[in-house]
Amino acid sequence: MDDYRTLNRAKWDERAPAHAASPDYAFDRFSADPDFISDVVRFDLPRLGDLSGLRGVHLQCHIGTDTLSLSRLGAKMSGLDFSPASVAQARRLAKAVGAGIDFVEADVYDAAEVLGREAFDLVFTGIGALCWLPDIRRWAVVVADVLRPGGRLFIREGHPMLWALGDGRKDGLLVVDYPYFERDEPMIFDEAGTYVQTDVAFTQNLTHSWNHGLGEIVSALFDAGMDLTMLVEHDCVPWDALPGQMEQIGGGEHRLMDRPWRVPHSYTLQAVKRPSPDGSRGDRSPLRP
Numbered sequence: 001m002d003d004y005r006t007l008n009r010a011k012w013d014e015r016a017p018a019h020a021a022s023p024d025y026a027f028d029r030f031s032a033d034p035d036f037i038s039d040v041v042r043f044d045l046p047r048l049g050d051l052s053g054l055r056g057v058h059l060q061c062h063i064g065t066d067t068l069s070l071s072r073l074g075a076k077m078s079g080l081d082f083s084p085a086s087v088a089q090a091r092r093l094a095k096a097v098g099a100g101i102d103f104v105e106a107d108v109y110d111a112a113e114v115l116g117r118e119a120f121d122l123v124f125t126g127i128g129a130l131c132w133l134p135d136i137r138r139w140a141v142v143v144a145d146v147l148r149p150g151g152r153l154f155i156r157e158g159h160p161m162l163w164a165l166g167d168g169r170k171d172g173l174l175v176v177d178y179p180y181f182e183r184d185e186p187m188i189f190d191e192a193g194t195y196v197q198t199d200v201a202f203t204q205n206l207t208h209s210w211n212h213g214l215g216e217i218v219s220a221l222f223d224a225g226m227d228l229t230m231l232v233e234h235d236c237v238p239w240d241a242l243p244g245q246m247e248q249i250g251g252g253e254h255r256l257m258d259r260p261w262r263v264p265h266s267y268t269l270q271a272v273k274r275p276s277p278d279g280s281r282g283d284r285s286p287l288r289p
C-alpha cells in the first residue's frame with residue numbers, strides 16, 4: 001500500500017516547479033500585489049468568514065498559493081505536504097513576499113504527530129486533495145486530531161460524482177465509469193499532462209488515487225467528532241475537469257458547456273469539532289444503530 005506514496009510523490013515533485021512557473025499559479029501576481037489572493041480562496045470568501053488571528057493549517061498545500069492567500073486574510077498559517085519539491089516552492093513563495101508561514105514536509109496521515117494535537121482553529125484543504133488518500137475515515141480522524149474543540153474544517157473539493165464520470169462522448173451524455181464509493185483498490189492512471197499551462201514534458205505519470213462518496217466523507221467526519229455546519233454543491237470547479245466539455249466562466253472556474261445542471265461539479269463543506277468534555281471522540285451518529 002505504501003507504494004502509492006512513492007508513485008504519487010514522484011508525480012507531484014516533478015510537477016511542482018512547473019506549476020510554480022506557470023501563469024495559472026500566479027507567483028508573479030502574489031509578489032507584485034500584497035493584497036492578491038488565489039481564485040480558489042476568492043471563490044469562497046462569502047463562506048470563509050473572518051480569519052483574523054486564527055491558527056490555520058492547510059493540509060496538502062502543494063506550492064502554497066492558497067496557504068498564502070489565507071495568511072493574507074489574517075490567519076496565522078502552516079502548510080503541510082508530502083512532496084519536498086512542493087514544500088520548497090511554497091517556502092520560496094512565502095519568503096519572496098515576506099509571509100511568515102510554516103511549511104512542513106509530511107504525509108497528511110502524520111499531521112497530528114508532526115504539527116501537534118488540537119493545535120489549530122482552522123483546517124483548510126481540497127481542490128484535488130482527498131483523491132490521493134486511500135482511507136477517508138483515517139483522514140477525518142487526523143482533521144479532528146489537529147483541531148481544538150470548536151475548531152473548524154473548511155474544504156472545497158471536486159465532487160465525487162464528477163470524479164466518477166468517464167471521458168467525453170460525442171453525444172454529450174455523461175457516463176459513470178469510475179467508482180463513486182471508496183474502494184480498497186486504487187484507480188491507476190498514467191497521464192502525462194497537468195492542469196495548468198506549461199511547456200514542460202513530464203515523465204512521472206503513474207498515479208494511484210481513490211474516490212470517496214459524499215456520504216462517506218460526511219459520515220467519516222461525524223464519526224471522528226465533527227459536526228457538519230455547511231454543505232454547498234456547486235455547478236463549477238476550479239480546473240478543466242472534463243477537457244473538451246467545459247468552458248471557463250471567469251474567476252478560474254470551469255463548467256460543463258452542455259446542461260451543467262446535470263451533475264454537481266464541486267462542493268464546499270464546513271464542519272466543527274464537537275466539544276468532548278470526557279475527552280472521547282463524541283457520540284456515534286444518531287443515524288446509526
Ligand SMILES: C[S@@+](CC[C@H](N)C(=O)[O-])C[C@H]1O[C@@H](n2cnc3c(N)ncnc32)[C@H](O)[C@@H]1O
Nearest residue numbers: 012060062081082083086107108126127128132
Ligand atoms: C492537486 S494538489 C493540491 C492542490 C492545491 N489545492 C493547490 O491548488 O495548490 C495535491 C497535493 O497533495 C499532495 N499530497 C498527495 N498525497 C499526499 C499525502 N499522502 N500526504 C501529504 N500530501 C499529499 C501532493 O504532494 C500535492 O501537492
